[in-house]
Amino acid sequence: MLLLSVACCCGAPLWWAKPLTEQYPASAALPDEVAGLRLREDERSQATAEKLEAEVRQAHVLAEDTFAGVYTTSDGKRVTVFGGTGFRLSPESDANAEIARLTDRYQLASAVPVQTRVRGRYERCAVGAADGDTVVVCTSVDHGSLTTGVFTRLSVDDSGRLLNVLRRQIVTPNQS
Numbered sequence: 001m002l003l004l005s006v007a008c009c010c011g012a013p014l015w016w017a018k019p020l021t022e023q024y025p026a027s028a029a030l031p032d033e034v035a036g037l038r039l040r041e042d043e044r045s046q047a048t049a050e051k052l053e054a055e056v057r058q059a060h061v062l063a064e065d066t067f068a069g070v071y072t073t074s075d076g077k078r079v080t081v082f083g084g085t086g087f088r089l090s091p092e093s094d095a096n097a098e099i100a101r102l103t104d105r106y107q108l109a110s111a112v113p114v115q116t117r118v119r120g121r122y123e124r125c126a127v128g129a130a131d132g133d134t135v136v137v138c139t140s141v142d143h144g145s146l147t148t149g150v151f152t153r154l155s156v157d158d159s160g161r162l163l164n165v166l167r168r169q170i171v172t173p174n175q176s
Contacts (some may be wrong), residue, residue: 024144026145026174027085028083028084028171031169034166036073037071038071038072039070039071040069040070049068053082055082056068056082056083060084060146062086062087064085065084065086066083066084067082067083067170068082069081069082077152078153079150079152079166081147081170083145083147083148084146085144085145086144087144088141091143095122095123095140096111099111102139106126106150110126111125112124114138114156116164121142122140123141123164124139130150133152135150135151135152136159138151139163140164147166147170149163
């Protein structure tokens with residue numbers, strides 16, 4: 001009985017807190033190249049990134065750091081990625097809120113959950129439109145970061161997978 005009491009008293013809080021301690025704090029940095037995508041540094045792409053970063057800062061005032069960048073492939077696929085780091089108590093509701101925030105801008109249809117296989121991380125993707133093109137918008141949120149990608153010429157499944165690859169390269173948990 002004592003062992004069961006100790007397991008319930010100490011084990012449950014540790015199990016609940018583990019994703020928090022693994023995912024927060026985190027830092028972010030955009031690599032020059034990732035998964036066949038190259039970071040664009042032309043004036044238009046820089047202006048887009050600066051605008052998105054300012055919007056992220058405004059929408060997420062408690063963000064510790066923000067980032068944004070435009071990536072392209074040699075065959076014309078475009079990925080715009082943006083987000084921020086900082087503590088998030090409820091990543092699932094934050095993922096839903098981020099998709100809701102972007103719904104009007106990208107005329108998003110209903111979002112679908114994407115399996116992340118990471119406890120404490122929630123991802124949503126939705127099909128929409130930007131500049132006359134069909135896009136997929138995916139957001140991935142855990143206890144230490146929020147990362148959103150806008151993908152052209154990719155399916156929802158491929159967009160979700162690519163967002164996970166980008167997220168792993170951009171966001172680094174600061175483990176002590």
